[in-house]
Amino acid sequence: MTRFRLTSTIFVVWITHHLALGHYTAYDYGFDVHGRVKREVGQASRVVVRGDGGPDIRVRQEIRQLERDQDVWNLYILALSMMQFTDQSEPTSWYGITGIHGMPHQTWGGVAPTPGNKDTGYCTHSSVLFPTWHRPYLALYEVFLYSLIQTIATWWPENERGKYQEAALRFRIPYWDWATPPPPGESVLPSSVGGSPYIDVNGPNGVQRIANPLFSYTFRPLNLTSFRQSPWNLWSTTVRSPTTTGLGAQSNNSLVALNLDQNQRSLSQRLYILFSNYGNYSRFSNNAWIPLLNNASYDSVESLHDTIHNLAGGGGLGQPNVQGGHMSFIPYSAFDPIFFLHHCMVDRIFAMWQFLYPQAWVTPTAAILNSYTTSRGQIQDSQTPLTPFFINGQGDFWTSDGVRNFTQFGYTYTELSTGPNNSMRAQADVKKDINHLYGLASPANIFLTELRSQGIRGNNRMRPSEKRGNKATAAAAMGFNDGGLYREWIANIRVRKQALDGPFTIHFFFGRPANDADPQSWTSTPNHVGTIGVFTADKFGMGGMQMGGLDVSGTVPLTTALMSEFAAGKLASLESGDVERFLRRNLVKRIVGPGGKVWRDVSRVEGLRIAIASSSVKAPGSDDELPVWGEVEELFVL
Ligand SMILES: *[C@@H]1O[C@H](CO)[C@@H](O)[C@H](O)[C@H]1NC(C)=O
Ligand SMILES: *[C@@H]1O[C@H](CO)[C@@H](O)[C@H](O)[C@H]1NC(C)=O
Ligand SMILES: *[C@@H]1O[C@H](CO)[C@@H](O)[C@H](O)[C@H]1NC(C)=O
Ligand SMILES: *[C@@H]1O[C@H](CO)[C@@H](O)[C@H](O)[C@H]1NC(C)=O
Ligand SMILES: *[C@@H]1O[C@H](CO)[C@@H](O)[C@H](O)[C@H]1NC(C)=O
Ligand SMILES: *[C@@H]1O[C@H](CO)[C@@H](O)[C@H](O)[C@H]1NC(C)=O
Secondary structure (H helix, E strand, O other), X not given: OOOOHHHHHOOOOOOOOXXXXXXXXXXXXXXXXXXXXXXXXXXXXXXXXXXXXXXXXEEEOEHHHHHHOHHHHHXXXXXXXXXXXXXXXXXXXXXXXHOOOEOEOOOEOOEOOOOOOOOOOOOOOOOOOHHHHHHHHHHHHHHHHHHHHHHHHOOOOHHHXXXXXXXXXXXXXXXXXXXXXXXXXXXXXXXXHHOOOXXXXXXXXXXXXXXXXXXXXXOOOOXXXXXXXXXXXXXXXXXXXXXXXXXXXXXXXXXXXXXXXXXXXXXXXXXXXXXXXXXOHHHHHOOEOOOOOOOOOOOOHHHHHHHHHHHHHOOOOOOOOOOOOHHXXXXXXXXXXXXXXHHHHHHHHHHHXXXXXXXXXXXXXXXXXXOOOOOOOOEEOOOOOOOOOEOOOOOOEXXXXXXXXXXXXXXXXXXXXXXXXXXXXHHHHHHHHHHHHHOOOOOHHHHXXXXXXXXXXXXXXXXXXXXXHHHHHHHHHHOOOOOOEEEEEEEEEEEEOOXXXXXXXXXXXXXXXXXXXXXXXXXXXXXXXXXXXXXXXXXXXXHHHOOOOOEEEEEEEOHHHHHHHHHOOOOOOOOHHHHHHHHHHXXXXXXXXXXXXXXXXXXXXXXXXXXXXXXXXXXXXXXXXXOEXXXXXXXXXX
16 A cells, blocks of 8 residues: 555645735726625625525535636635725625634624623534534625625626626535545645635736735734734734744745645545444534543544644644644634635535434534633533524524525535435435545455455446555455454544643654654655644633633544555554554654644643554445444553
């Protein structure tokens, strides 16, 4: 198996430091565009998130796919840019909408904070409302971008107007699929997002070079009354893997791309396991670790989402003494344009998961953290208002029950063509897509490949993986029995969320990283196994959430990496005894915390517990099935 195919073949060098961002501006339409938008887009769509589906249900596409539809792409870029250049005091400006999530902790749509909660944002984390709250949030953003796009389309000269108005109807927000292998020669980080601070866009007034609205957001102005802590009061533009903690920090998107590429297989496996083995909503939905709940449920869609936040923000890995950028910190993350691309992917995962487990849903659970309108200890259920998202003009809010059927927002995803659907056929179709997109890195697929090579075809239509030669060896290691049973290995990780007073990342290697003293080299070290990110804030950033006592959990799958070790002759078998001996000797942990500080002695990190767990798993016998996990048992604590 080649776990590190991507990092070894791709070297992306993107324009980063030598171009001053301030240099690029908004699109020049040749008239006072903001006055006109105010008149034409109107107030109605400004605060209410309509649920009538709009004119019809359209597919939200992957960002690389949307980019191929040039007319829609131009409109999308123009509308994003316009939001970013709209006065920050407007509720539907970039700052207004992204500011709902965390900073600047301001009231939106007149929805006041409940007592004691004014120092937080509206977002709900470590909560059963995590997936459902972000759904109307995305819908609000989409509804507003959509209406902006309809308006912009009317500004083209008459001979082209029809074409753009037609394209405008096709628009739905794109998602960024960070788990599926990127197209050959490309990085997981799309070049439209990380490649360049400017973009040439074809608008109603011709082709112009403007600031790339997917690359960063520039605060106009950076409000020093709201942003008091360093470095937030120094960084006037959102950054990823910032080059310094001080003034003049630039994004190093090449480094972000390397980190994402190195982790793609691990992310893909986590997602595949979530789909296969997390049918319980309470466990799937959020990262809060509830004592002794279940050895099989350390992961969650929120925990996987956290890891992407840290990889995209850059938690210091590869750049000693430098802290992560905006994406790594809950309260500042939404300002970075990659946030909505990422969350659209999270919503898509949630929607696909709903197809697999149509009966599973929000059950009443006490809130663990504060948000702007809910307090710690308060019971949250499927009727809890998802503030500040109005469902009508009478001041009622969306609820989790209300957003369960997402097609009423007028969107769906390719894999789901229609809305929530209990039919077995629809479920089998989704499973097929999951196998196709996220199953490649899973050992479960080796069994299917084996079946196929023996002429037992089922109804497979999966892509063959690259290294067929090694598969047979790997399959031998798995010791599949006739029923397709084999053993999976995972690291269960639990830690105090505020252990290091800021976001941190735990990296796993087999053996020491090639150059242990130089974290910068870790991004390309071949013995890297996986990374888990803890997404948080320092005590100033989100003190109001009261994250003090919270433990969070997540996982790093180990099986595929173990199979590589087997293929390399370093591991005798995947049997418990051999694996335990191997992991005790070889599994190396490194923690990179705020400021790029590296912890080698993990016992100094509060509440950190890493246990190795294992389960017998039944591989799918055809590509419209998912693996079936047995009981997950913890075997030893590292
Ligand atoms: C800056 O933030 C403060 C506090 O949130 C607010 O009162 C003020 O209006 C903001 N200033 C500008 C220019 O946006
Ligand atoms: C960005 O990161 C890459 C990969 O670690 C490194 O080679 C490059 O020097 C960095 N660029 C800057 C400007 O720091
Ligand atoms: C889901 O998990 C929660 C927490 O462990 C548990 O209380 C609940 O009974 C489970 N629900 C189902 C349907 O198994
Ligand atoms: C988790 O695994 C440990 C060790 O195998 C076991 O003692 C414990 O009962 C398990 N917990 C649950 C909830 O299954
Ligand atoms: C979901 O909403 C759509 C659009 O509002 C509607 O046509 C469809 O019947 C709904 N589906 C279910 C299962 O309620
Ligand atoms: C459910 O999905 C099946 C298979 O894709 C499709 O034939 C059927 O029309 C769908 N039903 C609804 C109510 O959308």
